[in-house]
Amino acid sequence: MFKRVLIANRGEIAVRVIRACRELGIPTVAVYSQADAKSLHVRLATDAYCIGPAPSAQSYLSIPAIISTALMTGCDAIHPGYGFMSERADFVDICTEHGIKFIGPSADSMRKMGDKATARKTMIENDVPVTPGTGLLESLEQAREFAHKAGYPIILKATAGGGGKGMRIVRSDDELESNMKLCQMEAEKFFGNPGIYAEKFLENPRHIEVQILGDSFGNVIHLGERDCSIQRRHQKLLEEAPSPAIDEKTRKEMGAAAVRAAKAIGYEGAGTCEFLLDHDGKWYFMEMNTRVQVEHCVTEMISQIDIVREQILVASGKKLGYTQDDVLLRGHAIECRINAEDPDHDFMPCPGKIDGYFAPGGFGIRVDSHVYPGYSIPPYYDSMIGKLICWGENRNEARRRMYQALKEYVVTGIKTTIPFHQQIVEDEVFMSGNFNTGFIEDFYKRQGKEFKSE
Template identity: 50%
Template sequence: MRPTALPFTKVLIANRGEIACRVEDTLKEMGITSVAVFHDSERKARFVQLADEAHEIVGETPVAAYLDGGQIIEIALSSGAEAIHPGYGFLSENADFARQVSEAGLVFIGPEPASIELMGDKITSRKFAEEHGVPVAQSVLTDGDLDGFVKKASAIGFPLLIKASAGGGGKGMSIVHSADELAESARVAASEAERYFADSTIYAERYVEKPRHIEVQVVGDGNGNVVHLFERECSIQRRFQKIIEEAPSAGLADELRDRICEAAVRLASAANYRNAGTVEFILAPDGAFYFLEMNTRLQVEHPVSEMITGIDLVRMQIEIAAGLPLGVSQDDIGVSGHAIECRICAEVPERDFMPATGKVLELDPPAASHIRFENGLVEGHYVTLSFDSMLAKLVVHGENRKAAIDCTVEALRETVLLGVETNLDYLSRVADHPVFRDGALHTGFVTEHEQDLVAPPPDEMERDAALLAAALAFREFRTLVFDAPDPYASMGGWRN
């Protein structure tokens, strides 16, 4: 039986947007006071409004403010918070920040700094995985000698995947199909890696044609106990960034699922991993799978794992950080139904997914017990280029994959988000595509079916009806058109 005493009384969230709202929800359910930090540009944001307490942070740019760990720790101490939840992105995989939090007498709700350093670095983690019998694709690392790197990489064979050792999100990543383009691709990748992650180290690995991207959610308590919450399918990507995730993976044989999940648990156990993490794999068409990386934090797509298992991962994070052992064993965790998550982004799919800006004029998401709409938006919120383009996540649950897809398509089409261009319609076309429905997925799906996913020409009658409906939704418009002006309004009902 788990202790009834709360692990903390007050927790600071070192993040913003939908993930800050997500953490605030669990803190509220647990009876723990939430502390938000915000840049002046987001003073009226939803995550600020939902927090029990909110403190301004400053920086040369909004992003710089959220990356100022010293400032955030000072606010945590002055506010009386006992712990800091980093969310994902920003400082979530920064071992130095995790160490500074502990040194300040606070608790970092995440893995130990040593685990972040071990598993957060792609090169170190690959070596560690190989040492513990987890399959790793053949690769070669830069050592400052670009010509030597090109020669060694060519010997592996093509196609090759060039990647940055630090960071993620598709930065410093490219697919190389021949020796002619290898040198230039390596130079560009190293330059991008230096610019985005202050580390120009890159490596090349054999690229698997039409791979699937499978990841396993793991949770450990740092005392040798590690469980998995099964796998997620993350193959639907644009520019190496996920846009649709689902759990469990479509059409994965039970024996292969068991081997992949077992490999993830073995790796986390060897690292004596504490808190939530995700082990990512590339799955080849022939069933061979290879370790890709480990994300030492909560993932954007964690809700699909929660919806099929009924487990609140944020609550688990908080309890483990407080020193509690795992409250479940592997036998306690099962799969119920199917869940799909769509990342709603401010972008223009028809223009190579170029980020979009604008003011949120109206937001009306679908509401149902089997739907989660996780967002940090309020009407009047101005979407800028300061942060990542993701605005919200639509997560649905169905009794099986077909039911989940049907619900996803319907929910996407029902979602109203006006004032900024989004990928809502694009996501519904992907989810409703017959090949997606059949589960024939791979990371090149978006490119392979590019022509099928192009927006159809607009129906003028449908467009006019939508514009009229949008206009009628605004009180100022209704007042201007339908209300009688003074002095006639004061005369009451009258006819000409």
Template identity: 55%
Template sequence: MNKGKERTYTILKKRGIKRVLIANRGEIALRIIRACRELGIESVVIYSEDEKDSLTVKFGDKSYNLGKSKNYLDIKKIIKIAKKSGCDAIHPGYGFLSQNPKFARLCEKRKIKFIGPSSRMIEKLGDKIEAKRAMHKANVPILEGVKEDLRSEKQAASAAKKIGFPVIIKASAGGGGKGMRIVTKQEDISNAYQSASKEAINAFSDGSLYIEKYVEEPRHIEFQILADKHGSVIHLGERDCSIQRRHQKLIEEAPSPALDGELRETMGEAAVNAVKAIGYEGAGTVEFLLDKSRNFYFIEMNTRIQVEHGVTEMVTNVDLVKEQIKLAEGAKLAYKQEDIKVEGHAIECRINAEDPSNNFAPSPGTVVNYLPPGGPGIRISSSCHTGCEITPQFDSLIALLICHGKTRQEALARMIRSLDEYIVEGVKTTIPFHKLVMSKRQFSRGNITTSFIENNKIMEELKEIKQKKETLPKDKRVLIVTTAVTQYLAKKQQNNKNKSNPWLMAARQDAMNQSSFEE
């Protein structure tokens, strides 16, 4: 985002928030600290016992030790710290408690402003069945499915037969790809139902499921919206999040190469009308699936700032976190939809501490060398540094690498260059995965769907590359080692010839001096 061209989309007559507790960690916590500082708001950060040397602790105005890492989910403890430190607002970031209605409700009860929608709205949109009912009522297209929670495997089987395969069973309280199972035939319903319910209980403490038609090889398109308390709503264009693995986003871009002006206007208008109809306030994201026939269907609404919000910031020059805070203070939107301008193209790669050649297995450890790329149009959102610990109990995100260009091809060229420049040593990263995706002709052409990784055999190719590096013939390995040793010894011998030993020279001089005295 170009700070010199930053656009302010809201008008705030009187500042209401003076101190914000950031109920999060890592990249997003640092991002919120920066937004608060620019708004003249003090930031209070919380941290676990092994994060006392983190950048968030270093740059936050005040910091409080939470103790164990699990306490990031301890609602009462966080509220207690907020009251103790004199905070009048809490920003939840993304993940953790950001979409927890109980947390928002307790904030409301304790007279602390929750920077996000009301607890009632979070609860309504967090229930996927309830959210679909609300969207259907607002005339937003939804996928065919059961409009209530499933009561049994038998009901799931009956519904699947009626809808027609393939279908997808999903967690009602879910998100982030958890509690989802695609089913292509009747006999797989039972296993899918049981495994999805078990995963949903582990992830959300709620095993409720619903079922709907599964769209094969769609695009995942989401619209960023801002809504004030006065009933005004605008969208800031779309993001294409189609490059996914197991429903987890890996690469995002804006605008989508699949949308023309007419379809963008239609989908954006549907998102805005839906948000107006339900009376939503704050920043949020309306997410759709776009099929091969260019039909779109609502899938969910996220009531928080998204991981990938920086992509929109790069093409609109708006600071979404600052706007989100101002909307929570009661700011009024200053622009109409026709005033919103999207400039250029941006692509984001999520750099994670994972081994893509080993099914994205986590790679915790210490980052012993960290050097991010630079140059025109490059943005790094990260709290990583040399010496940083990547721990297994938290998300493995190292950085969000965002590249902007006047065109998609320029943005892509900058991303390829940046991935080549990026140095992260000590842990394995997803950089090789991103390099491979960027090199594919289909990606360059913008021909991407949620099945891109499978269709282009990305995982297989990554494993082949790894095997080639690891399986050198024995004679070649011996040759490499002996050549290296021979060169090292030869260089050392040459250096010894050319280099005078100061101790030897001193001894010779001393001997000469003694000889002259004897004479």
């Protein structure tokens, strides 16, 4: 087992990893920026060190600062959480060079799936359905030729992209050249790589993802799927498991495809294969996230498997603690992301001081958060301040429990998305389970409100 683990992250995921390490008896080292000096993960870790000013580039994205802190404190492993360093293959290489275990997949696996065009090729080779698309685009003419063959609309994507950035929907030849240039600029800005590719764009599909776990002995299992269709600008707002949109046959097919994909690249650790489900019930691979997901808690609630704990154990050289036959999914779980944003003003971020904070509780209710009364939310990072997850024996019970928990959840001093989620879980379309990625736009229209897609 590891002697000490450094958590190269902040917020609720840093707290989540610290708690998993505590259960395993592993001392932890937190790193933090000057803006996060009073963050909860700093208080909970065995030791904590400031690694730079507030901007991420000078702290949480500073490889020299993170590696030197790990070496100075005797850490033999680094957990990246999600975001920041979690999908940086170059960071994995540097960890290896310094004799530090990166708790996640190998740099090789990460590169194979991190480059979206390469990932598509890998999926095709392993009989996993993909949407019609291209390899790396080398010219405007190549993109136009594909668009004419597949038919508009198409979507341009950064090969190194993720998180809803570096994407452009194109609906005609007139829009193609300008959107290619914009997409390449965004790809360079956000990911340091201007490469883009094109896919046929599916209008308002369901967004389904499958959770996988793999070890260094070639074992891979899946823990079922999550439905992440409720999103805004490609950013997920609410997730649930299992998906109300798919039948048992599709569920097994998706799970088997995710396992094949992971085995094909020798995947180790926690990861997620994301799929799109069209209106005819056909599904296609979209991308693989080579890290733990924000919404992993939903799967933990229905599987009773601690995904972060398994991450740490397999990274330490142990075999997976479960076979596929051991995975028994029970009930239904829903997660609402609680963000410091104002839904009435285009989800504008609302950093500031939390005057009062009361989290809900009770059977089947879980809150993962890093905030407390008097905590000041810095304006430099993601606006999520917590995740509320509710479990029930069935979807309706989970939904009702979520509504009551949201009514009980109190955060004062700032605007949050709590009232917005209260409306969502009581919405008739959501209750029906018959919705897609266009849900939020439809929800706003039915309320007579303006929806800004960009």
